[in-house]
Amino acid sequence: MAPVSFRFDCGIVRQRMPSSSPRVQFARICRKASKTLSANANATEVGRVERWKWKLPPERMVIRDQLGMERTTVAGPYSEGDNIKLRCDVYGGRPTPAVAWYRDGLPLAAETKYMPLGKHLRSEITLGPLTRQDLHTKLVCRASNHARANPVEQSVQIDMNFAPLNIRLIGSHQPLSAGRRYDLLCQSAGSRPAASITWFLDGVRLDKSKETTSADGNQTTSTLSIVLNRTDAGKYLSCKAYNSYVQSDALEDGWQLDIQYVPDAYVKLGSSLDPNSIREGTDVYFDCIVQAHPAVYKVEWKHNNKTLTRNISQGVIVSKHSLVLQGVSRTTAGNFSCVGFNAEGEGSSPMFELNVMYAPTCAPNQPRVYGVAKQENAEIRCVVDANPPDVEFKWTFNNSAESIDVQASHISRLGTSSIVSYTPMTELDYGTLLCSATNKIGKQRQPCVFHIIAAGAMEAKCTVRVDFSKLPKRPPVMEATTFAMTQLGLKESEIASLRLKPANSFLDLRVKDQALALRTVERNDGKHSLECDGNKFPIPITMVDNSVMIKLHDLSVDTTDRMIAEFFSRYGEVRSIRPGVWAKPYPCAGIPDGNRYVTAVLSKPVPSFVTIGGEETLVTYRGQQQTCRTCSLAVHHGMSCTQGRKLIAQKAGVSGRLSYAAALVTSNASVQQPPVPKEDRTETPRTAPAPDTVTGAPIVLVSAPTVPAIVPSTGTAVSVPAPSAMCAAPTAPTTTQGTMVTAPSAANTATGISVATPSVPVATSGKEAMPMSSSSEIEAELTKATSAFKTPPPLQVSANPKAQRTVTLRVRRQR
Structure with a gap:
């Protein structure tokens, strides 16, 4: 049987085969296919394959730019106007594939050539100049070597950068107001990627702007917040947009600033005037220098913040930019300013202080009449107005008989005021005090007049x-x-x-x-x-x-102000109560002196001696009718007080006519306080402590006492110095019984020494010392009183008309 030839179409193998034996692999596939085919055919037709014909697709494809860089999806970015080259390299494939380029699906003319060294195909295309329309263009390189097989392809997209297309400063060429904050906008579009915007003022870059980009990235907006002032007028404000990825000039937009501001004014004194030598009567003029945009439509003048109007009768002449003051006076002095008005508002100038010099004049609102008592020192104050304030004062006294210059030693000066210390001694010292001052401008024309009158009610x-x-x-x-x-x-x-x-x-x-x-x-x-x-x-x-000042002499701190107020409420309405203090020049100045001062409106007289809180005190006030300490009747000599003698005799248990001294000596019991009017008998009188039993107790008779007297409990008499020595350092006392003690010490107070208040007679051994008129009377009374003693004690009388009179009996204590 003759051999049969078969033709198998094994198709295109897409997977890559090993380079060592591509034919063997392909043959195996074909043999497998032939066996399958021969299995379906007649057995007699099965034979062997005598001839092979096979095909291979391209192994790979690469797209590169003109720099040889591989591009897989995107080519670029390119700028507008660029010319570009792209090449497509195809590797493998049998038979040799055909290569083609496509742009958005449309074929492009390309140059294809075989590269023998690399055994691959290369296809190149040239595009340009590129435009904005070429953005995102799709380029495809396609290779095919069989009509029935799927082609192999590779694609890229063109990417591009664009410079800004436009820029616009929104609201440009509009006038701006100085001092106000503005948000200025600058917009730019067409840039890829988004543009950057910067601001400039006369070439100086401004920071602190904010940028926003639209959703599609095409438009950029920049906001600048700025406060401009009048010095920015005429400057060029601009904004620039640029894309740093594109080599191109930035776009710019701007305008010359038109800044409007409120008037800026200042006051200028006339060139022929010296601001430091303007006197009363001088004509003064000012100019208002104003800078404003827009121009001012009105100018006002102000004096001490009050608007000035034209008043020729008062010498005020106002024009638009000038002010004339004719014959200035001291009232014209002060602060002047001018105010300019325009569409932006009003602008006031700084204050210009006009200093007007004038001679001294008497200042208003000062007392002109002084009521002064004789021998009372009065301080008369004179105040003047003067510019400059460096003044010299002169005081003159005038009465109906003469005119006398006051001595400089009585005059003191402080600034523009002067005080004269004046004391009228006689009726001729009442009159008029004239005060005049002088400065470098001149002398005071009319002096200040002060009337000194007698201080009546x-x-x-x-x-x-x-x-x-x-x-x-x-x-x-x-x-x-x-x-x-x-x-x-x-x-x-x-x-x-x-x-x-x-x-x-x-x-x-x-x-x-x-x-x-x-x-x-x-x-x-x-x-x-x-x-x-x-x-x-x-x-x-x-x-x-009609209130009076009542002085209560030497009250202890145990007697409170409330007790005093309750007591004096019987005599009228109490206004105030205050303590007294020692005055200068005593070293103890400022320390309470034990006196109290009651201000009250009296409805009836107050006795000279009253008892408050069990403590007797002397009462004095102006216009007082003095009363007897014992009977509270009109004041009279102690020995003439019948009621007092009877009271002493009753307390002493002695009948008949007995003197004060005899009653004091023979009585050992304490004597109660003198009787007071019925309405005053509310306080329990204090009694002196009873001394030890003595044959003859020391007797102290004090006439018109004016200072505190201190008596030891042993019965020793104590003589206290006059008030002028009250604040002097005390000397150590002598405590020998029956001896005169010159001054008490602090130690005596702790050993039972009792203190009697000033102006109150001192009681010793429970007896009251009565005022006596003379030393002879005292001695006579004591002789009678001691006649009953077995051995009369020696008698010593000390008479001092300027201080208290003290009589001391030297006695011995009886055991």
Whole structure:
């Protein structure tokens, strides 16, 4: 049988075969296929394959750019206008494949050549210049070597960068106001990637701008927040957009700033004037220099922040930019300014201080009438207005008979005020004080006139009292007067006269009528205070009434102010109670002296001696009718007081006519206080402690005592120095029985020494010492009193008309 030839189409093997035996592998596949075919054919037709014909697809494809860089998905990015080359390398394939390029599905002309060294095909295409439309263009390289097999292909997309297409500064060429904050916008579009925007002011880069990009990335917006001022006017503000990935110039937009601002003004004095030598009567003119955009439409002038208007009669001439002041005076002095108005607002110039020099004149609102008592020192204050304030004062006293210059030693000066210390001694010393001052401008034309009148009782219903008594120390006259004149709201014309009472720390101001006085008190009482030693003290403002100042001599601290107020409520209305202190020049100045001062309106007289809280005290006040200590009747000699002698005799148990001294010697019991009026008998009188039993107790007779007397419990008489030596250093006392002691010491107080108050007679051994008129009378009385003694004691009488008179009996204690 003749051999049969078969032709098998084994198809295209897509998988890559080993290079060592591609034909063997392909043959095996074909043999397998032939066996399958021969299995379906007749057995007699099975034979062997005598000839082979086979095909292989391309093994791989690579797209590269002109730099030889492999591109798998994207080619680029390229810039607009670039010319590009792409090549497609095809490896393997039998027979040799055909290579073609496609652009968005459309074939492109390409140059294909065989590369023998690498045994592959290369197909190249050239595109350009590229435009924005070439962005994302798809390029496909396709290879095929069999019509019935699927072709092999590789594709890339073109990527491109674009420079910004446009830029716009929104709101440009509009005027801006100085001092206001603006948010300026600059927009740019067409850049890929998004553009960067920067701001510049006259070539200087501005920071702190914010950028935003649209969702598609095509538009960029930059916001600049800025505050401009008038110095920025005319500067060039711009914004620039650029893409750093594209080599191209940045786009720029901007405009020259038009800054509007409120007027900027200042006052200029006339060039022919010297600001440091302007006197009263000089003509002064000013110019207002204004810079403004837009231009001002009005200019105003102000004096001390008050608008000036044209007033030729008062010498004020106002034009648009000028001010003329004719014949200036001291009231013209002050701060001048001009104000310019435009569409942006108003601008005021700095203050220009006009200093007008003038001779001294008397200052207003100072007291002109002073009520001064004879031998009372008054401090008269004179205040002047002067510019310059360096002044010299001269005081002159005038009365109906003569005119006398006050000595410089009585004059003191502080700034533009002067105080003269003046003390009228006789009726001729009442008159008028003239105060005049001089500075470098000239002498005061009209002096300040102060009337010094006798200090009579001021009319109560029209008098306002400023009470400084609550202060720990009396304020200076200048301070007290200044306080009253400035704080009470009274004008100089409303004050008829003024009187300062230093002893009581009162300042009385008599006004024109009672209604004004009442209004002044109502407006000011309880609303003022003064600071002293770091503490504030209220200053009562009251109406002057018929109140009197009552002095209670030498009360101990055990007697409280409440006890005093309750006692004096029987005699009238109590206004105030304050303690007394030692005054200068005593070393103990400022220390309480034991006296109390009660201000009260009395409805009936107060006796000279009263008992408060079991303690007897001497009472004195102005206009008082003095009374007897024993009987509370009109004052009379102690030996003439019948009621007193009877009282002493009854207490002593002695009948008949007996002298004071005899009653004091023979009685060992304590004597009660003298009787007081029935309405005063509410306090239990104090009694002196009874001494030891003695044959003859020491007797102390004090005439008109004025200082404290200290008596030891042993009966020893003590003589105390006069008030002028009260604050001197005490000497050591002598405690020998029956011996005169010159001064007490602190040690005596701890050993039973009792203290009797000043101005009160001292009781020793329970006996009361009575005032005597002379030493001879005292000696006579003592002789009678001691006649009953077996051995009369020696008698010593000390008579000192300037101090207390003390009589000491030297006796021995009987066991």
